[in-house]
Amino acid sequence: MRSSFGRTRPAGGAHGRTVHGGRTVRGGRTRRGIRLGVGLSVLALAASACQEPRFGFPGGATVQSHRILNLWQGSAIAALTVGVIVWGLIFYAIIAFRKRSEALPRQVRYNLPVEVLYTIVPFVVAVGLFYYTARDETKIDHLSKNPDVTVNVVGFRWNWQFRYMDTGKNGGNLVEVTGQPGVPAVLEIPEGRTVRFVLTSPDVIHSFWVPEFLFKRDVIPGRINQFEVTPDKTGTFIGRCAELCGQGHDQMDFYVKVVPAAEYDKFISERETATATAAGAPALTAGTTTGSGQ
Ligand SMILES: [Cu+2]
Missing domain, CATH: 2.60.40.420 (Cupredoxins -  blue copper proteins)
Structure with missing residues (x-):
């Protein structure tokens, strides 16, 4: 029986099946609860994004300030999205992998898909932030030939x-x-x-x-x-x-x-x-x- 993250799963036997069955029910509820929580958080975030919260910034009084505000809003929403996912994973790990007995959990190493994911996702986030920052900084710092x-x-x-x-x-x-x-x-x-x-x-x-x-x-x-x-x-x-x-x-x-x-x-x-x-x-x-x- 394959399992990720070292979750304990007894291999067989009458006692094992009983425990396994009980955990499946509890695990299903936990997963549904976490999915619901993450879903609600994403919905709340999307709803607040529709009203364009300024995250503490003033409204702006120049053409350039609207670009700066957009960059700030985008960065804040991206950071909050990453935050919600990370907080979700932390609470999922706390609940799903909590200590249930004195038995040592199954020890696993080298989960390649997860390692690829946590290498690629931060890279994509950093490249995205860099791209939008560089694009907007170029526009904001632009000096016209003949200012009025x-x-x-x-x-x-x-x-x-x-x-x-x-x-x-x-x-x-x-x-x-x-x-x-x-x-x-x-x-x-x-x-x-x-x-x-x-x-x-x-x-x-x-x-x-x-x-x-x-x-x-x-x-x-x-x-x-x-x-x-x-x-x-x-x-x-x-x-x-x-x-x-x-x-x-x-x-x-x-x-x-x-x-x-x-x-x-x-x-x-x-x-x-x-x-x-x-x-x-x-x-x-x-x-x-x-x-x-x-
Ligand atoms: Cu001064």
């Missing part, structure tokens, strides 16, 4: 400066926004246009993070990091420094205000043509440079 808006972001101890690099031409002011202690900088950007961020730091490592964009990138001294987003939702979103950069790290909040394109054009043209003294809002300095260490 370019903003130089300077993260410094302990605030942010945003400089609109498409301004300051043809006699207009260079528009820049610099946060002051207690007055976070507000970065206004247009909905539906590609915005490139060019990140630099004059002092220590910071990290430019807008949670609603589902994206952050380090701001490193001596290095220029870039990325692009295309906002697709208007609103004001909190931004933070995501790198513990020192004593004033907690003061490095800022706001990103996504506005309709026409409103953004008005915002920029007003500041480009304003006189320096007229643009004296605390968080906004138009046409002047700041002491941010640049």
